[in-house]
Amino acid sequence: MNKQLNIFNTLSGKKEKFIPINTGKVGMYVCGPTVYDFPHIGNARPLVVFDVLFRLLKKLNGDDKVTYVRNITDIDDKIIEASKNKKIPIDKLTKDITKNFHDDCKYLNCLKPNFEPRATEHIKGMISMTENLLNNKHAYEKDKHVYFSVNSFKNYGKLSNKKPDELEAGSRVEISKLKNNPLDFVLWKPSSTDDPGWDSPWGRGRPGWHLECSVMSEKFLGKNFDIHGGGLDLVFPHHENEMAQSCCANETDKFANYWLHNGYVTFNKEKMSKSVGNIVTIQKMREKINGQVIRFALLSTHYKQPLDWNEKLINESQNTLDKWYSLFEKIGENELSDDLLQPLLQDLNTPGYISKLHSLYDKASKGDKYSKKLFLTGCNAIGLLEEDLKSWEKFKKTNSKIDEKTIRIKIKNREDARKNGNYKLADSIRKDLEKSGIIIEDKNDKTKWRYK
RNA sequence: GGCCACGUGGCGGAAUGGUUACGCAGAGGAUUGCAAAUCCUUCCAUCCCAGUUCGAUUCUGGGCGUGGCCUCCA
Known part of the structure; x- marks a missing residue:
């Protein structure tokens, strides 16, 4: 049976064969958190989804053949605002939230990425990319701001399937008078003396939102790399702008070859929003639910579909894992059967994969040793049943x-x-x-x- | 207004041009003092209308409905 991975590429709108740029080696960049507030269940989805992809790519190519980069954005207007509102110094805020984020990742049993660069460590790179864009006339400076000129990139809108003129017509944004074109976005902006800032050719200031990903992906993966992932909400404008500035700065046609985006998480069928107060933070769940339950629940729907977060989903996930844990055994690294692997190779079809695990469980619980080994290997492959029985029972005990x-x-x-x-x-x-x-x-x- | 996605049993959720997975719930049975757990059996679905086809849930067109994006967001 073949082991060809197929993934849905937002750029083409189709499911495509995944062919890495360098045979047997894969580079993947996933947008990480902006560290201004506690991560919530919506943030957990890409963490888990791309962790499964990371594990799969390692299985297919070899443990050391996959480079996974996930950034931490620690300079952003939202952070400045949160720091003022919460009256916590920026350094402390970003440090605390980052720590919290790492605890969440561990709780969700996500493997560590190979690199986890912070935006503030790459300001120099951002400045030089901005200079580069200015030199190539892809950007212009006005009143200490530097803007990217969207018109200078012919493929603008290709990723998000939008036409620039239609975007302008429907624009509800208040347009800065400094921009030549309403769609232009800021690469660099001035900082007041109270706000964090770095010296630059355009005065003391800070980078725009999209720049860090362009600079850091290039540094760790190169100008053209394999996979770029993130939540669906990042397609526009974040990824569109990232692609535009990277292609223009690098003078390349290609940036990431495959773009993957996970769907939204709703809460009891409602959009999660702070004003409604229905945000569930991962930190909160850590108190009484095992992280595997969250993980399982997030994988029970295909990653591109919307997922509704609710009590029933959590209970069902908990019960299934409880049942599965009756067969728990620590086993070493094993091969997955081709048959079991198939759903994952088809655009990470985790529900299909889980259904195969159910069938293996049935055979295994009747004493089929081969099925049991495969079942446990299969669970481990997506980050389940890696904790021992005792720690699985722990939450039930506390509850x-x-x-x-x-x-x-x-x-x-x-x-x-x-x-x-x-x-x-x-x-x-x-x-x-x-x-x-x-x-x-x-x-x-x-x-x-x-x-x- | 523009663009996009989605509509599968009671619920969740895959797949597919031809027998429609799987999980939960339900029903019946075995077992039990009664339960629980387990095992066995079992009921139930492709939004509507046209078209293409020997055959459509799947492809095409239309309709209805839901959600999303076009502003910060995972």
């Missing part, structure tokens, strides 16, 4: 309001009642325990208990 000693006493009482034929009492004890999140199972002659 239950009863200690083990009490449980044992109650079970003993129930045993006695049963022996005396007092089933009424026995049943009420069981009901009681169930309310505390404990399930009783009478197996053979022994009574077993477990957390709900």
Whole structure:
């Protein structure tokens, strides 16, 4: 069977064969967080989706053949604003949120990218890319601002499938008078003395939003690389602008060959927004849900489809993993069967893959050793069942309001009642325990208990 | 207004020019003092209308509906 990966490319609007620029080597850049606020479930989706892709690419090409770069944007107007609102110095804010983000990544069992560059470490590169664009007449300076001239890039709008003139007509943005064209975007802007700033040929200032990704992707992956990923909301304007400035600065036709975008997460069918107050932060979930549950839930829908986040989804994911954990065993690195791999090779079809895992689970639980090994390998391949049983049980323990000693006493009482034929009492004890999140199972002659 | 995506059983969710996965829920049974767990069996779906075709859920056109983007966003 073939091991050809096919992925949907936003640039062409089609599913394409994935062919890396250098055979057997892959470079992938994914837009990371702007560190101004705690990451939420919507931020978690690309983290998990592209982590699965990263794992798959490693499986297909070899562990050390994939370079995964995910930036941290630590200079941005949103950060400046958040710092003022929260009255936290920028350094502390970005440091804290970055730390939090890393904890979230770990919690979601995401592998570390090979590089995680910060925007503020690449200001020099951004300045020289801006100079370069100015020299090539792709940008212009006005009143200490430098703007990218959208008209100078003939392919502008190709990625997001938009026509520049239509964009202008529908523009609802308040247009800066300094711009020659309403679509032009800022590469460099002046900073007030209170705001973070760096010396530049255009005075003390800071970079525009899109520039960091252009500069850092080039530094770590080159002018032309394989995969660029991110959330659907980044297609326009972020990725469109990134591509425009990179192609113009690098004098290339190609920037990223394949663009992948994950769909949105809604919350109870509503768009997540701060004004509605329905943002679920990952930090909050860490308190009582195992990260694998979140991971599983995020993978239960194809990455391009919208995903609704709700209680039922979490419960079902939790129950499935609970069932799967009954077969838990630590196993080493193993090969996936071609058959199992197929759905992932078709544009990362994780629901199809999970369905195959279900069928392997069935065979495995009936004693098929080969299926069991494959099942466990398959789970591990998408970052599931890597934690041992004890840590899987941990959350159930913390969530239950009863200690083990009490449980044992109650079970003993129930045993006695049963022996005396007092089933009424026995049943009420069981009901009681169930309310505390404990399930009783009478197996053979022994009574077993477990957390709900 | 422009552009785009989507519409599959009670719910979630894949795939496909020809037998429509899978999970949850439901029903029946085995088991049990009763349960739970497990096992077995089982019910249920491709928005509407045309067209192409031997055959459409899949392709084409139209309609209806939902959502998104065109402003910061994962």
